[in-house]
Amino acid sequence: MTTTAPVRPASADTAPPRRRWLRFEGRLLAPGILLLAPLSLLPFVFIVAMSLSRVHLLGGVRFDFAGLTNWVRVFTDPDIGLAWVRSLVYFVLTVGIEMLLGVVFALCLWRLLRGRNTVLSLLLLPMFVAPVFVGLLGRFLTDSTFGLYAWVLRHLGIETDVLGSQGTAFAAVVLMDVWEWTPLITMIALAGLSSVPLAIREAAALDGTSGWQLLRYVVLPSISSVLLVALLIRSMDAIRYFDIIWVTTNGGPADATKIVPVRLYEVAFRFFDLGYAAAIGLLMLVVSIVIARAFVRLLDQKGLAR
Known part of the structure; x- marks a missing residue:
């Protein structure tokens, strides 16, 4: 009669190398997570509480619970609605302009043989x-006097x-923003173009593909993932852009440039309606x-989010 030895759970010493590495990495990250979690979660909880309250500043900060009043205002305020349209x-x-110009400039630099680094x-x-200096420079360059x-x-012949x-x-x-951040897209796209295999381009050239066909069917599909990352980076920044508009126009004239971040700043620090601003x-x-x-879902479909 044979007996089977009991199966013991794998210890840390007998665990697979990848699992041991993840445990070690987790121990290294634990102090940082314990420190950063309160610094991130406490302000978030505080802002959520503000969005559900009327915040009074006179005589000390005081919260009066207001329920969903501020949130109803967010979805019914016509000024906020127009600000979202302008933001869009x-x-x-x-x-869009930065992505287009960035890819065009990157292609030009990619074809440049001498002086590319310069x-x-x-x-x-x-x-x-700094965006503030870009705004100041733009304001002086567009000044109607000098x-x-x-x-x-x-x-x-344009008097305006x-x-x-x-x-x-x-x-x-818009053009000030484009002037400042198109180089970022150019740099990212150029890095992607530099990784396009030469063998693929030579094979396409031997097959008799034209320059446009090579660009459309070989080059752009090869750097599509890189362009998607560049689009994600710029999108996250464009949503909350504030500096240039505030320095140049303060959201004017007649609220023509008052996008959501500018409206948020105005509500919080001009009208001191902090509960509404939090919402x-x-x-x-x-x-x-x-x-x-x-964007992450798109990257995951391409196998780049892992």
Whole structure:
């Protein structure tokens, strides 16, 4: 009669190497998680409490429970609704133009054989300028009295105050954003183009593909994942963009450039309606999470989210 030895659970010493590494990594991250979790969760809980209250500042900070009043205002306030529409238009224009120009510039640099590093260094300069200085520079260049762009427009027969008209003011802040952040898309796209295998391009050339066909069916599909990452990075920043608009127009003229972050700042620090501002901020957070999850799902389909 044979007996079977009891099966003992695997100890830490006999566990697979990957599992042991994950346990070791978890121990290393535990102190940081324990420190950062309260720093992240407590402000979030505080903001949620603010969004459900009327916040009084006179005589000390005091919360009066208001239920869903602030949240009802968020979804019924016509000013917030218009701000979301402007934010959507601003988001589509800035991110769309930056992605298009960034890919075009990256393709040009990819084909450049001499002086590529010099040209790339000059192209990346706007990205390292603080957005506040970009706004100040744009405001001075478009000034109707001494601005360079205003002078050029006058000589072209266009007599207008760039930041004083609704349409031109919106176009101006969009172009300032594009000028600053197109280099980021160019750098990311160029990194993706540098990884396109030369053998694939040579094989496509031997098959008689034209330049446009090579770009459409070989190059762009090869860097689609990289472009998706670039789109995610810019989208997360464009949703909450504030600096340039506040420095140049303060949301004007006639609220033409008052997107949601500008409206949030105005509600919180001009009208001191902190409960309502907290509800607006949480709604922006939800929208950001939804957009991020959509991009992560796309990355996961391409096998890049692991």
